[in-house]
Amino acid sequence: MRDGGNSKRAGGEDLLFLTDDQLRKGIEAMFFAYRGFTSDPDKILAKHGYGRAHHRAIHFINRNPGTTVGDLLDILGVSKQSLNRVLRKLIDDRLVESRAGTSDRRKRHLYLSEEGTKLEKELSFAQRRRMRAAYRAAGPGAVAGFRQVLEQLMDPRHRRDNVAKDSLQ
Numbered sequence: 001m002r003d004g005g006n007s008k009r010a011g012g013e014d015l016l017f018l019t020d021d022q023l024r025k026g027i028e029a030m031f032f033a034y035r036g037f038t039s040d041p042d043k044i045l046a047k048h049g050y051g052r053a054h055h056r057a058i059h060f061i062n063r064n065p066g067t068t069v070g071d072l073l074d075i076l077g078v079s080k081q082s083l084n085r086v087l088r089k090l091i092d093d094r095l096v097e098s099r100a101g102t103s104d105r106r107k108r109h110l111y112l113s114e115e116g117t118k119l120e121k122e123l124s125f126a127q128r129r130r131m132r133a134a135y136r137a138a139g140p141g142a143v144a145g146f147r148q149v150l151e152q153l154m155d156p157r158h159r160r161d162n163v164a165k166d167s168l169q
Contacts, residue, residue: 040126062120066109
């Protein structure tokens with residue numbers, strides 16, 4: 001793959017040097033891609049009176065059934081007050097169930113209800129459709145490279161968690 005002379009050999013590795021303008025264009029592309037990626041779910045969420053914070057909670061509760069409130073706080077990186085507001089609405093609307101732990105009754109474990117599962121499927125279908133179309137258009141090499149870039153943008157702890165989950169599936 002040619003890169004227009006922007007890579008140099010150093011110790012057997014290709015190093016990529018980008019100009020500030022190229023990096024700015026990449027940053028803008030991420031902003032617009034995120035806006036596109038969230039646009040379909042945003043419309044679905046708006047019909048129910050929810051926002052992106054609700055979507056993130058629903059997504060990660062679905063991915064980790066039985067997760068504790070503490071674990072969800074860690075995954076989402078939000079304040080306890082913020083998460084409590086989101087969870088209270090999801091629980092009141094019967095999309096999420098909060099159950100006491102079997103070994104420690106003080107720990108609350110979170111599960112999607114049947115209605116929560118339906119909403120999660122609707123939201124994830126919209127995003128999978130958009131991702132599938134983009135991946136097909138870009139091709140397998142671009143998909144692998146995109147995944148590597150995303151992993152390098154992640155906080156190292158989340159990168160490890162993400163890679164570990166992928167290897168289990």
